[in-house]
Every structure is written in C-alpha cells, then in structure tokens.
Amino acid sequence: MYFYGGRCAVGSTKQTTLIAGDIGFLYDSNALWNNYIPKNFKIILINNGGGGIFRILPGHQENKVFNTFFETSHCLTAEHLAKMYGLEYSIASDEESLKNKLTNWYAQNEKPAILEVFTPTLQNDKILLQYFKELV
Numbered sequence: 446m447y448f449y450g451g452r453c454a455v456g457s458t459k460q461t462t463l464i465a466g467d468i469g470f471l472y473d474s475n476a477l478w479n480n481y482i483p484k485n486f487k488i489i490l491i492n493n494g495g496g497g498i499f500r501i502l503p504g505h506q507e508n509k510v511f512n513t514f515f516e517t518s519h520c521l522t523a524e525h526l527a528k529m530y531g532l533e534y535s536i537a538s539d540e541e542s543l544k545n546k547l548t549n550w551y552a553q554n555e556k557p558a559i560l561e562v563f564t565p566t567l568q569n570d571k572i573l574l575q576y577f578k579e580l581v
Contacts, residue, residue: 454486467492477530486557493564500570523561533558
C-alpha cells in the first residue's frame with residue numbers, strides 16, 4: 446500500500462494521493478514506519494468497518510460467519526496510527542463534510558496527512574454495484 450504511493454510521492458514535488466480501504470490500510474500500516482514520508486503525500490482512507498467489497502459476492506448472507514471471516518468487521522480508526530507516525534488526521538462521515546474537508550486538506554502541505562472517510566457498512570455494496578453499472 447504505502448510502498449507504491451509513498452515512492453511516487455518521494456519521486457515528485459506534486460501532491461500524491463493514495464486511496465485505500467480500511468482492511469488493506471490497517472494490514473499494511475507498518476509501511477508508514479519510516480523517516481521518508483514527504484509532505485506532499487496524502488492518504489484517503491475509506492473506512493466501511495470491514496472488507497465490505499465481499500458483500501457483492503453471489504450468495505452473500507448477513508450472518509456471523511460472513512461478518513467474521515469474509516468481511517472482518519471492526520470498529521477501528523486510523524487516528525492513533527496517524528498520531529504515532531506524525532501525520533495530520535481528519536475525518537469525513539457524509540458528502541458535505543467530505544467536500545469541506547477535501548478543500549482544506551489539500552491546501553495543507555506542512556505534513557503528510559490521512560483523511561478517513563467513514564461510509565455506511567450495510568449500503569456500500571449497493572453503491573458499489575450501482576457505480577459498476579454506470580461505468581458500462
């Protein structure tokens with residue numbers, strides 16, 4: 446995760462943004478443990494409380510087995526990781542707050558930053574499938 450986004454940021458003076466899901470980000474977050482994260486590096490973290498992409502699989506059923514072993518449900522945030530690694534941290538939980546945060550967030554270039562966007566777990570699959578339909 447960071448390996449690619451961070452390398453791009455190091456090799457450029459332009460703003461570099463990595464968009465990551467919560468499970469992948471949390472799994473690879475140790476990649477932020479270095480002294481070479483440039484100020485122009487931003488992370489948009491989509492936190493839907495687990496691996497919500499698996500909800501689009503055929504036969505998905507809302508049950509404990511699915512939520513535990515496929516979706517990996519959680520209530521974690523990146524706030525403490527951002528603090529630990531010296532990154533700015535902001536959150537957005539709806540469209541309005543996202544629009545407001547993005548403008549200010551991209552204007553801030555003193556430190557690398559994480560914008561954690563909280564999305565509704567039980568609606569993500571429907572929104573994603575609609576997005577795929579509109580691509581065609």
